[in-house]
Amino acid sequence: MIQRTLLAAILLCVLALPGLTADRFIILQSTTSTANSGLLDEILPKFTAASGITVRVVAVGTGQALKNARNGDGDVLLVHATTAEQAFVADGSGVARHDVMFNDFVVVGPADDPAAIAGSADVLDALRRIAAATAPFASRGDDSGTHKKELSLWASAGIDPVAHSGAWYRETGSGMGATLNTAVGMAAYALTDRATWIAFANKADFKIVSQGDKRLFNQYGVILVNPARHPHIKADDGQAFIDWLLSAPGQAAIAAFRKNGQQLFFPNAGRP
Amino acid sequence: MQEALEALGLAGRLIVSMDGDVLEIVALSLQVSLTAVAVSCLIGLPLGALLAMTRFRGRNVLIVLNNALMGLPPVVVGLAIYLAISRAGPFGVFGLLYTPTAMIIAQTVLVLPIVTALARQTIEDLNAEYDDYLRSLGLGIGGRLRTLLWDGRTGLITAAIAGMGRAIAEVGAVIIVGGNIDHVTRVMTTAIALETSKGELALAMALGIILMAISLALNAATHALRGDAMRRMYA
DSSP states (O other): OHHHHHHHHHHHHHHHSOOTTTSOEEEEEEOHHHHHTTHHHHHHHHHHHHHSOEEEEEEOOHHHHHHHHHTTOOSEEEESOHHHHHHHHHTTSEEEEEEEEEEEEEEEEOTTOTTOOTTBOOHHHHHHHHHHTTOOEEEOOSSOHHHHHHHHHHHHTTOOGGGGBTTTEEEOOSOHHHHHHHHHHTTOEEEEEHHHHHHOSOOTTOEEEEOOOGGGEEEEEEEEEOTTTOTTSOHHHHHHHHHHHHSHHHHHHHHHOEETTEEOOEEOTTOO | OHHHHHHHHHHHHHHHTTOHHHHHHHHHHHHHHHHHHHHHHHHHHHHHHHHHHOOOTTHHHHHHHHHHHTTOOHHHHHHHHHHHHSTTSTTGGGOOTTSHHHHHHHHHHHHHHHHHHHHHHHHHHHHHHHHHHHHHTTOOHHHHHHHHHHHTHHHHHHHHHHHHHHHHHOOHHHHHHHTTOTTTTOOHHHHHHHHHHTTOHHHHHHHHHHHHHHHHHHHHHHHHHHHHHHHHHHO
């Protein structure tokens, strides 16, 4: 009796599972900033309306997204670590890389600004002052695009923060939002992309303390995962998404996205 | 405090308004976890009973192993299943990654050891009491197993409840193999993780309150069922 009831329950559950094979979809391996800021929620329905293709978004750090895509667990990659993306194409994992849009990184910190960097336009100078003051700094520490950028900035500033890991330099090993939550919790500085920062809801007394340095430029690129390496990749539908993203309507949709009245991403497809 | 009150209010509003997205997430959570628990019971209850009723070399090793597996970290299970069903993995051809089926598999791996261990415990006590009697009736191993499982059903429900508690609450495994895809593999716990990472702490907590309310309702329902069964048993 119990077993028959259980069997019936299982059958019901399995039959009720969403019809996964019915609709036409692609899997997009993307970074947390594009998903958490709300950009993808805004533009993907427009693509679906135009093409009939649904986009399933897996939002993880750029490092994990590249790894997943390398395993063939995604049709299209939308991330922000140009050097790693070029390597991804060069080793045959991806077909081609295209610029899609950009925004910039900012350094955020507590209102009392213990390292006195507020208003600094030279990000390297700001980082040096944080290190000199041994003020807490929360790093992603997760091999994401933002983490790679942060490490390259520290290297340019001539500082090895990892030597101070656990002291004033704190690697959270988490996504952007989780790292911002941690930074706010322990009054630490952090590097974040502007889109995530503007959309972030738990800012407390935090504000942007350094911005505007051209080193803080943040380029997003899109890549079709190589169907020659993974035969199940939906190359046609994936390419259709990339073409749309780079087309006038796709670029306009990106430019039209606003959060709290501010534009978060600036389309720049096809420009050198 | 402000945040907690806001969360309570928000939870109330979400429940009252029957928000479509929230309903979908709740439904998928229940579907995935209930299926995982049902599969675990189908395998784990007879397995636990067999472990309780038989004596063989290596039995103690199996029991210790079974008990140890109850403490499997969900994130490790998620990672192992990911490696197995990734397109680059041995079962990649089935295309299971980022589907509810993958989530059910992961949660079954987590729940099965719990159901098996608790079933073994329950049936072991019953077996000590009734084994001679059942044998004297000339019942074979299959007949004894069925009888003991039926007689131990109230204790076995506790095993299922413990398994359900583990399944519905875990986030580490389903976020890796499900991918937290909106409208496809987003469940209560992954939605809570997402809202937390967006800094929407009140909304995340509101979802947490709903999750706890569902858990409470499920437990109340099984408790009532069990009370009913007990009364009929001793009537």
